[in-house]
Amino acid sequence: MATVYAAGLVITAIWAVTNIIFIVYLSLTSHRATIMGTDVLIHNHNRLSPFSWGGRIFIPKNMLGDSEKELRLMLAHEAAHCKRRHWLDLLAANIMAVINWYNPCSWIMLRELINLHEYEADRDTVGSCNEPIEYQLLLIK
Secondary structure (H helix, E strand, O other), X not given: OHHHHHHHHHHHHHHHHHHHHHXXXXXXXXXXXXXXXXXXXXXXXXXXXXXXXXXXXXXXHHHHHOOHHHHHHHHHHHHHHHHOOXXXXXXXXXHHHHHOOOOHHHHHHHHHHHHXXXXXXXXXXXXXXXXXXXXXXXXXX
C-alpha cells in the first residue's frame, strides 16, 4: 500500500512541479511591458488565458489587439488576483492535493478554491468599474 501511495505522490508531484517550471519558463521568456500603468509579462503562448502568479500578470501577445476597454477590465481582474495574493492559496492547495492525491475531496477543494478566487476577482472588478455590463460581456467572450 505504501508503494501505491508513493507512486501517486511522485506522479502528482511531477505534475505540480511541471506547472511551476512552465510558469518560470514564461517568466524568463516573456517580454516585460507596462500597459495602462500595470506591469505585465507578455508571452507568445496565445492559447493561454491571461493569468497571474507570484504577483505578476501574464498576458498572451494576441490579446494586445483587444480594445482598450477589454484590456483595462482584464488587467483589473488580474490585478485583483495579485492584490489578494491568490497564488499563495493555490500553492498551498496544490501541495495538499499532491500529498492527498488519492482523496477526491482535495481535488474538489482545489477546484472550488479556484472558483472562489474567480468570484472574488470578478466582484472586485465589477465593484471598481462603472461598466458592469461590459465586464459581464467580456467574461462571456
